Amino acid sequence: MIAKSAFKKENRDAGPAQAASSFYDAHSWRRKSEMKLRVLILGYGEMGHAMEYLLAARHDVRIWNLGTVVKGNHATLEEAVADAQVILFCLPVNPHDEIARRIAPHVVPDCLCLTIAKGLDEAGRTAAQVFERVFAGKCHYGVIYGPMISEELRAGRHGFADAVLSDAADFALIHALFLGSTLVCQQASDLHGRSWSVILKNVYAILFGVADELQLGDNMRGHLMVAAIAELSGIVQSFGGKANTPYSYAGLGDLLTTATSADSHHHELGCKLARGEWQDISGEGVHTLRMVEKYRLFDWRGYPLFALAHDIVSAPQTLQDRLQDYLRQLREVERCAI
Numbered sequence: 001m002i003a004k005s006a007f008k009k010e011n012r013d014a015g016p017a018q019a020a021s022s023f024y025d026a027h028s029w030r031r032k033s034e035m036k037l038r039v040l041i042l043g044y045g046e047m048g049h050a051m052e053y054l055l056a057a058r059h060d061v062r063i064w065n066l067g068t069v070v071k072g073n074h075a076t077l078e079e080a081v082a083d084a085q086v087i088l089f090c091l092p093v094n095p096h097d098e099i100a101r102r103i104a105p106h107v108v109p110d111c112l113c114l115t116i117a118k119g120l121d122e123a124g125r126t127a128a129q130v131f132e133r134v135f136a137g138k139c140h141y142g143v144i145y146g147p148m149i150s151e152e153l154r155a156g157r158h159g160f161a162d163a164v165l166s167d168a169a170d171f172a173l174i175h176a177l178f179l180g181s182t183l184v185c186q187q188a189s190d191l192h193g194r195s196w197s198v199i200l201k202n203v204y205a206i207l208f209g210v211a212d213e214l215q216l217g218d219n220m221r222g223h224l225m226v227a228a229i230a231e232l233s234g235i236v237q238s239f240g241g242k243a244n245t246p247y248s249y250a251g252l253g254d255l256l257t258t259a260t261s262a263d264s265h266h267h268e269l270g271c272k273l274a275r276g277e278w279q280d281i282s283g284e285g286v287h288t289l290r291m292v293e294k295y296r297l298f299d300w301r302g303y304p305l306f307a308l309a310h311d312i313v314s315a316p317q318t319l320q321d322r323l324q325d326y327l328r329q330l331r332e333v334e335r336c337a338i
Contacts, residue, residue: 035176036060040080042099043090044070047116050150051088054181081106086114086177093117093127100134112170113141114163116148118198118254119284124295126195132166141166142174144185145198146249147257153182162188162249188248193241197232197251201258202266202285203309204228208259209270210312210319221259223330224305228255231303238298278316289313304329 037059041048044065052071055061062072062080074080081087081103089096096117107113113135117127131141146161153159163174163185171187178185188194204224211220232246232255246252258264266285273281289310292300300306308326312319 037085037173037177038062038083039086039088039177040064040072040084041088041090045090046150047148048090050148050153051090053154054178054183058180059177077103078106081111082108084108084111086112086173089113089115089117089127091115091117093119093121093125093130096127096130097121097123097125097134100130104134104138107135107139109139111139112165112173113139114144115141116144118145118202120199120288120291122291124291124297126192126199128164128191128195132191136166140170142170143191143195144174145194145254147253148183149257149261149263151263156182158182158184160249160253161185162194164188164191164194166191186249188250190236190242190245192239193236193245194248194250196236196239196241197246197248198254199284199288200232200235200306201228201251201255202283203288203306204232204255205258205264205266206270206273206285206313207305207309209264209267209272210274210323211270212267213271213274214323225252225256225259227305231305235298235303235306273312273316273319276316281313281316285309286313 039055039059039061041051041061041063042065044052044063048063048065052061052063062074062084063070064072064077064080067077069075069080072080074083084107087103087107089099091099093115096115100113113131115127115131120126121130128143135141142163142165144161144163146159148159148161159182161183163171165171165174165187168187168189174185174187207224207228208221211217211224229246229252232251233243236245237243258266261267265283269281269283269286272278292298293310300310304326308322311322
């Protein structure tokens with residue numbers, strides 16, 4: 001339907017050659033949308049299971065997990081990679097570099113490698129940075145980010161995501177991949193801006209848990225959301241991204257989901273910190289705080305809410321004092337952050 005309307009619109013003023021080109025583009029899009037793809041899922045945790053649920057009915061899905069064939073008929077990972085049209089990294093970000101380098105010599109040039117990883121590795125890199133370094137010039141790659149709680153996807157509920165690709169033309173493949181599933185995947189831009197938005201949202205989500213546990217009220221939630229998005233916009237721009245990128249599925253959408261979901265790990269971390277339960281405070285957001293400080297990835301002290309999250313996680317015994325100090329500073333601010 002999209003292809004037809006686009007074809008009609010383009011051809012109102014088009015000459016014969018241009019009209020023919022538009023027809024073949026529309027036909028190509030339709031043909032790609034109907035493709036049965038050979039999809040290799042790397043990792044079989046919650047999101048690996050969710051992706052299998054979304055894709056198995058329409059595509060030829062193969063799965064590798066921890067060096068073991070879960071589904072498929074290839075004896076080695078390298079053979080499975082060489083036969084794949086789409087490779088989905090349903091893994092934490094830490095093994096991305098090792099696995100990407102292992103499979104890079106075997107990936108066919110028109111293969112699309114995608115990741116859903118929302119963290120920083122031990123070198124302080126995003127999954128997009130790893131892919132860019134390893135796959136650039138060898139194959140196509142991209143990220144899929146947004147509110148995609150695996151339990152909801154497997155229950156037949158909808159998920160929503162931004163797809164940012166190294167080659168925008170590959171969105172026809174994304175469309176074919178998720179056509180007929182409950183994942184609404186939209187084409188987007190700003191690869192690194194969306195990567196930082198989705199990664200840093202875990203840090204801000206901790207503060208929502210703190211506020212809820214301390215019963216600071218719904219008004220405080222409203223402030224946290226506005227302040228978090230304003231800071232994300234500034235941080236994204238410091239990396240060369242677009243100011244409006246955080247107002248997206250990867251930013252606002254995923255932050256709202258993570259900050260308010262009853263089963264959110266990072267919301268619960270904030271609750272635990274506020275209750276004085278300081279053992280086993282770990283997760284992607286906590287690791288992100290450490291990597292940002294260790295590698296000085298940006299001037300985090302210049303972002304008051306981020307700095308508050310950092311200090312509360314690093315020294316939870318200062319939580320009440322730091323929170324009051326933050327609110328005191330806030331009352332002295334005269335201009336809206338957005």
